[in-house]
Amino acid sequence: xxxxxxxxxxxxxxxxxxxxxxxxxxxxxxxxxxxxxxxxxxxxxxxxxxxxxxxxxxxxxxxxxxxxxxxxxxxxxxxxxxxxxxxxxxxxxxxxxxxxxxxxxxxxxxxxxxxxxxxxxxxxxxxxxxxxxxxxxxxxxxxxxxxxxxxxxxxxxxxxxxxxxxxxxxxxxxxxxxxxxxxxxxxxxxxxxxxxxxxxxxxxxxxxxxxxxxxxxxxxxxxxxxxxxxxxxxxxxxxxxxxxxxx
Amino acid sequence: xxxxxxxxxxxxxxxxxxxxxxxxxxxxxxxxxxxxxxxxxxxxxxxxxxxxxxxxxxxxxxxxxxxxxxxxxxxxxxxxxxxxxxxxxxxxxxxxxxxxxxxxxxxxxxxxxxxxxxxxxxxxxxxxxxxxxxxxxxxxxxxxxxxxxxxxxxxxxxxxxxxxxxxxxxxxxxxxxxxxxxxxxxxxxxxxxxxxxxxxxxxxxxxxxxxxxxxxxxxxxxxxxxxxxxxxxxxxxxxxxxx
Ligand code: HEM
Ligand code: SF4
Ligand code: SF4
Ligand code: FES
Numbered sequence: 001x002x003x004x005x006x007x008x009x010x011x012x013x014x015x016x017x018x019x020x021x022x023x024x025x026x027x028x029x030x031x032x033x034x035x036x037x038x039x040x041x042x043x044x045x046x047x048x049x050x051x052x053x054x055x056x057x058x059x060x061x062x063x064x065x066x067x068x069x070x071x072x073x074x075x076x077x078x079x080x081x082x083x084x085x086x087x088x089x090x091x092x093x094x095x096x097x098x099x100x101x102x103x104x105x106x107x108x109x110x111x112x113x114x115x116x117x118x119x120x121x122x123x124x125x126x127x128x129x130x131x132x133x134x135x136x137x138x139x140x141x142x143x144x145x146x147x148x149x150x151x152x153x154x155x156x157x158x159x160x161x162x163x164x165x166x167x168x169x170x171x172x173x174x175x176x177x178x179x180x181x182x183x184x185x186x187x188x189x190x191x192x193x194x195x196x197x198x199x200x201x202x203x204x205x206x207x208x209x210x211x212x213x214x215x216x217x218x219x220x221x222x223x224x225x226x227x228x229x230x231x232x233x234x235x236x237x238x239x240x241x242x243x244x245x246x247x
Numbered sequence: 248x249x250x251x252x253x254x255x256x257x258x259x260x261x262x263x264x265x266x267x268x269x270x271x272x273x274x275x276x277x278x279x280x281x282x283x284x285x286x287x288x289x290x291x292x293x294x295x296x297x298x299x300x301x302x303x304x305x306x307x308x309x310x311x312x313x314x315x316x317x318x319x320x321x322x323x324x325x326x327x328x329x330x331x332x333x334x335x336x337x338x339x340x341x342x343x344x345x346x347x348x349x350x351x352x353x354x355x356x357x358x359x360x361x362x363x364x365x366x367x368x369x370x371x372x373x374x375x376x377x378x379x380x381x382x383x384x385x386x387x388x389x390x391x392x393x394x395x396x397x398x399x400x401x402x403x404x405x406x407x408x409x410x411x412x413x414x415x416x417x418x419x420x421x422x423x424x425x426x427x428x429x430x431x432x433x434x435x436x437x438x439x440x441x442x443x444x445x446x447x448x449x450x451x452x453x454x455x456x457x458x459x460x461x462x463x464x465x466x467x468x469x470x471x472x473x474x475x476x477x478x479x480x481x482x483x484x485x486x487x488x489x490x
Contacts, residue, residue: 076351150255166358171341201253207333211257214334215427216357218348220436230436234429237261244258 008035008091011045014056015096018105025051027054028094040071041081041095045107057106065224066156071098071164072107078161080224081107082218098164100173111160118176122203124183128194140192141156153186153232155225162229168212173213176204178219178229186233205240213237259328261463262447265424267327272417272424274320277306279454283461285355285468296388297487308487310386324374328367335364357444359387366412377402392478396467403462410458414451422447431449 010033016025020216031048044065049056061067070081075089086093094102101109130201162178169175184204187193204205204210214231271389281299283293299316300308337344349357381388387396397403425443427433433439 015476076353078352164352165352167345167354167360170344171336172350198253201258205253206257211261213427215358215423216360217426217440218352218354221354221356228436230426230440231429231432234427234432235395238428241258241262243251244255 004006009033010035010044010046010086011092013092014106015094015095016056016106017103018057019064019103020105036095037246039086041074041086042080043091044086045081045189047231050218057104057108064070066157068159071111071159071161072096072225073098073164078164078222080159080161082226098160099170100163101160101175111158114160115158115179116161118180119144120212122176124187126187126190126193127199128192129239130194142191144191148188153182153227155234156182156227163225165218165222167216167218168214172208172212176207176209176210178213178223178227179238180204181210181213182227182229183231185236188236194242197239197246201240202241205237205244208238210240253438256314259382260333264327264330264429266283267323267330268420269424269437269476270323271320271327274418275413276454277287279410279458279461284458285390285393285461285464288456289468289480290482290484291487292393293482297485310388313385313388314382317378317385321375321382324378326396328371330366335368360423363416363419363423364394366416368407369412370416373412376405377409387478389478390480391474392480394465394472395474395478397462397465399474403466403469405455408460410462411455414454417451418447422449 012031012033013028013030015026017062027157031052033044033047036043040063042060045056046057046060049058056073058081058116060068060082060104061069063070065083067079068080071078073094074081074084075094076096078098081095085160095107097103098111101111101114104110156179158179160179163169166175166177170176181204184200187195188200206212210233215230215233217230223229250370281295284295297303297308299310299313300310302308322469323387345357346361347362348354380402384396387393422443426436426440
C-alpha cells in the first residue's frame with residue numbers, strides 16, 4: 001500500500017436499525033476508524049464493534065468470500081464486505097444492509113430464509129425417479145469438461161448480491177432473480193437430473209422466471225464470484241423459446 | 248411431476264417483443280438514412296421519394312405504396328408498444344424503486360433501461376401522430392412538401408422530440424437485444440458487452456447528428472422557399488404526368 005494512504009482516518013457511515021426494538025428507527029451513524037494496511041471492511045467493522053459500539057450487528061463466517069454471509073451495500077453497491085479492501089474506497093464509506101431480505105438488525109440480514117424459499121420453489125436438487133439410494137452402486141461417469149462447467153455454476157454462494165443488484169426484482173419481488181436462473185441452468189446441464197425441458201419450462205418459463213428478466217445486468221456486474229450470469233440467462237431464454245416451439 | 252401442457256404465451260410474448268423491436272430498429276436505421284438524402288440535394292430526396300412510390304418499377308408513382316408501408320410499420324409499432332408496455336413500472340412506487348436503485352447503484356445499464364421506458368412512453372404520442380400522418384398524407388412527401396410540413400404545419404418540434412426518443416430507444420434496444428439473446432457473445436461477455444455498448448454509443452451519436460442535420464435542412468427550406476407555386480417539386484430530369 002502507498003505510504004500516504006496508510007494513516008487515513010476512515011469515516012464509515014452505517015445505516016442502523018434494530019427491528020426488534022420498538023423504540024428504534026432507521027438512522028445513519030458515523031464511526032471513525034484508523035485505516036491499517038491491508039484492511040478489509042470485515043476488519044474495520046470488527047474494530048468498530050470491539051472499540052466503539054458492541055451493539056453493532058453484522059455477519060461474518062469465513063471472511064474469505066466463501067460463505068456468502070457478509071454481503072451488504074457498500075456505497076450503494078451490493079458486495080462482500082470481507083473481500084472489500086478499504087484502500088480501494090474513498091475515505092468516506094457508506095454501508096447499508098441488502099434490501100429485500102429480512103432484516104435481522106443493522107447490517108445483518110437473513111438471506112438463508114429467502115434462499116431456502118427459492119430452492120424449494122425451483123426444486124434445486126437432482127430429480128431421478130429411477131435412481132435407487134444405494135451406497136454400493138458406482139456413480140455414473142461424467143466428462144471432465146461437463147463436470148467443470150457444472151462446477152463453474154455451482155460456485156454460487158447464495159450471498160444475495162445479484163438479488164439486491166437487480167432492478168427487476170426490486171420492482172417485482174416474485175421474480176426468481178439471477179441466483180435462481182443460474183441454478184436452473186446448472187441442473188439443466190447435469191445429466192443426472194432427469195427433468196425434461198418442459199419441466200424446467202414450468203419452473204421458469206414465465207414472467208416470474210426467465211421472461212421477467214429485463215437484461216439490466218445488475219446481477220452480472222455485482223456477483224462477487226463472477227458467475228457467467230448474463231450468458232446463462234441468455235442460454236435459458238433461448239432454451240425456453242425452443243421448448244415452447246416444440247409440439 | 249405434473250404433466251399438463253405448458254403455457255407458451257410468455258415465450259411468445261418475449262419473442263414477439265424482441266422481433267418487433269428488431270424490425271422497428273432496422274426500419275429506423277434505414278428511414279433516417281433515406282431522410283438524410285435531403286442533405287445531398289433536393290433532387291436526391293425526390294428520387295428517394297419516388298423510389299418508394301414505385302417509380303423505378305412501374306414508371307409511375309403510387310403514393311399508396313407509402314401509405315401501405317406506413318400502415319404496416321404502424322401495426323408493428325402498436326404490437327410492440329402493446330407487448331413492451333407490460334414491462335412499464337406499474338405504479339409510482341415501482342418507478343421510484345427502479346429509479347432510486349439505478350441511481351444509488353450508479354448502474355449504467357439499469358439507467359439505460361429507464362431511458363428506454365421513458366422514450367417508449369414519449370413515442371406513444373409522437374410516433375403515433377407521425378405514423379398516422381404518413382399513412383393519410385403519403386402523397387405529400389418531397390423536398391418542398393415535407394419542408395412545409397416541418398415549418399408551416401409546425402411538425403418540426405414534434406420531429407425533434409421523436410428523433411431523440413427513437414434513436415435512444417432503438418439503439419439501447421438493439422444493445423439489450425444482443426445481450427438478452429446472447430447474440431455474438433463470444434468467449435467473454437465482458438469483452439463482447441463492452442464492444443456492443445461502444446457500438447451503441449457511436450450509433451446514437453451518428454444517427455442523432457444525421458437526423459438533426461436533416462431536420463435543420465428541411466427547416467431551412469421551409470423558411471426560405473416560396474410556396475406560392477404549391478408544394479410540388481419539379482425535377483429537371485424526371486417528368487411526371489400524374490402525381
Ligand atoms: C409507443 C412506442 C414504443 C413503446 C411504448 C416501446 C416500449 C418499449 C419498452 C418498455 C421496452 C423494454 C422492454 C423490456 O425491457 O423487456 C422496449 C424494447 C425495445 N424497443 Fe420499444 N417501444 C416503442 C417503440 C419502439 C420503436 C419505434 C422501436 C424501434 C425503432 C423500438 C425498439 C425496441 C427494441 C429493439 C427493444 C428491445 C426489445 C427487447 O428487449 O426484447 N421500440 N420498447
Ligand atoms: S449468483 Fe453470484 S451474486 Fe448471486 S447469490 Fe450466487 S454468488 Fe451471490
Ligand atoms: S439481467 Fe437484470 S433483470 Fe435479469 S436477473 Fe440480472 S439484474 Fe435481474
Ligand atoms: S465472510 Fe464469508 S463471504 Fe464474507
